[in-house]
Amino acid sequence: MSRGQDLTASLRAATTEPLLTPVIWDALSAQLAERAGFEAVWLGGSAVAAAYLGLPDAGVVTASDMESVLRHIVATSSVAVLVDADDGFGNYFSAMRTVRAMEAAGAAGLQIDDQFSHRTPVGNSTLVVSEDEAVGKIKAAADARKDDNFLIVARTDALWTLGINAAIDRANKFAEAGAQGSFISGCYTSDIMNKVGKEVSAPHRCLTKLPDDMSLSQIRAAGFDIAAIGQVDPLRAAALAMMRYFDDLAERKLDAAREFAATLPGSPVADWSEFTGLADMKRLDSLYASPEEYRQRYDPSARIQDPLKLP
Numbered sequence: 001m002s003r004g005q006d007l008t009a010s011l012r013a014a015t016t017e018p019l020l021t022p023v024i025w026d027a028l029s030a031q032l033a034e035r036a037g038f039e040a041v042w043l044g045g046s047a048v049a050a051a052y053l054g055l056p057d058a059g060v061v062t063a064s065d066m067e068s069v070l071r072h073i074v075a076t077s078s079v080a081v082l083v084d085a086d087d088g089f090g091n092y093f094s095a096m097r098t099v100r101a102m103e104a105a106g107a108a109g110l111q112i113d114d115q116f117s118h119r120t121p122v123g124n125s126t127l128v129v130s131e132d133e134a135v136g137k138i139k140a141a142a143d144a145r146k147d148d149n150f151l152i153v154a155r156t157d158a159l160w161t162l163g164i165n166a167a168i169d170r171a172n173k174f175a176e177a178g179a180q181g182s183f184i185s186g187c188y189t190s191d192i193m194n195k196v197g198k199e200v201s202a203p204h205r206c207l208t209k210l211p212d213d214m215s216l217s218q219i220r221a222a223g224f225d226i227a228a229i230g231q232v233d234p235l236r237a238a239a240l241a242m243m244r245y246f247d248d249l250a251e252r253k254l255d256a257a258r259e260f261a262a263t264l265p266g267s268p269v270a271d272w273s274e275f276t277g278l279a280d281m282k283r284l285d286s287l288y289a290s291p292e293e294y295r296q297r298y299d300p301s302a303r304i305q306d307p308l309k310l311p
Contacts, residue, residue: 004149007080007108010039011204011225017216018207018227021082022234025051027072029234034079040108042228043070045084047235063089063098067105074106076277082151083110087129088137095137096144099152109151111183111206112141114158114170126160135173142178153181153206153226160186168199175202181226182206190214190222197223 010019021040024030025047033041046057048069053060066083073081083102088095095112102110114134116127128134138154145152154174159167164184171182182202187193188209197205206226210219219227248256264270286294296302 002147002149003074003080003106003108004103004147004151006078007040007082007151008149010080014220014225017220018225020227020229022230023047023228023232024073025235026069027076029238030073030077030079030081033234034077038079040080040082042111043073043081043083043107044228044232044235045086047232048084050232050239051235059086061086063094063101067101070102070105070107080108081106082153083107085110085112087115088112088141092137092140095141099141099144099150100146103145103147103150107150109153109181110141111153111155111181112137113155113185115155126157128156128158128161131170131173134170135177138174138179139177151181151204152179153183153204154179154202155183155185155206157185159184159192164192164195168196171196171200171202175200180204183208190218193219193222193224 019040020038021042022033022038023044023046024033024041025044030041043066045061045066048065049055049057049061052065052069063085066085070081070083073079085095085098085102089098098112099110114128114137116129134154134156138152141152154171154177156167156170156174158170167184167186171184175182179202181204182196182200183206184192184196184200185208187196187207188211190211190213193207193211193214200223204226205224206228207219207224208228208231210216210227210229214222216227245256245260248260269275282298285297289297
C-alpha cells in the first residue's frame, strides 16, 4: 500500500473533522509528529529553508533539497508526507520532474502554487503567474504521476490581488486540469471558507490558518478536509526552546547544564540512544554480528570496569 493510498484512506475517514497535518522539516520532527498520533504531515518549504539551510523562505530551497529531506523522513517513519513544491521548481517540465522525483521518493502528494514571488524575496511580491501558465503546470504535474492516489494540491494566491472570485475560478480550472486538492491562500474567515466550500469543485480543500470563529467540526462541514494546523509553529516551538536553552547555558554555564540534566530522568529523551531507535539497530545487529562482536558492542560487562586499574 503506497503512502498516497494511506493518505486517501485517512482523508476518507476524516468525516467529522479535517485531517490535521502539522508542518515538519526533517526526519526527527516527522517521527515526533507520528509519535503524537498524526497520520500525515506537511514538509514545509519555509521550515526546510530555516532548519536545513538557515535561510528565509525566499525561493532558495530547491527540489533536490526537498527530495533529500523527504527520503530521510520516508526511511525512518511511516507517516504520509505532503511536500511543499513551491511552483514546481521551474517550468512545466520541471514540475513533471518534481512530481516523479517526490513520488519515487515516497511522498503521498505535493502542493504546487501559482506564486510569482518565488522569483523575488518573499513578502516583496503578491503577484501570481498567468492563469494559462498555472493551469498548464498543474496539468503537467497531474500527467506525470504514476499513482492516482498521489495527491496534487493546487494552491493559488490570486485572492490577494485579484479577489476571491478570481481565486475560485483558478481553483476550479486547476481541478479540471487534474488537481485533487485546492488551497486558496487567504481563506481565513468563515464567510470566505463557506463560499470556497460551496463553489470550489476539487474533491479536497486545504487550509493552513484556522479561523478563530470556527471549530474543527464547522471547518469540516464547510468542506475542508485537510488542515496544516499551526503552519510553522512546530519549528517556532523548537527554535524558542533552543534559544532559551542556549541563552541560559551562555549565562550560567555549568549550573544551567546541570539543572537541565536534572530534568531529564523519566522523560522520553532521558536515554537518547533508545529515543532515537537504538533498540531496532541492536536487533538487526544481533542477526548479522558474531556473538562475541555483539557482546563487545552492547554488553556492559565487556567494558573495562575501572580504567585506572589496567594491568
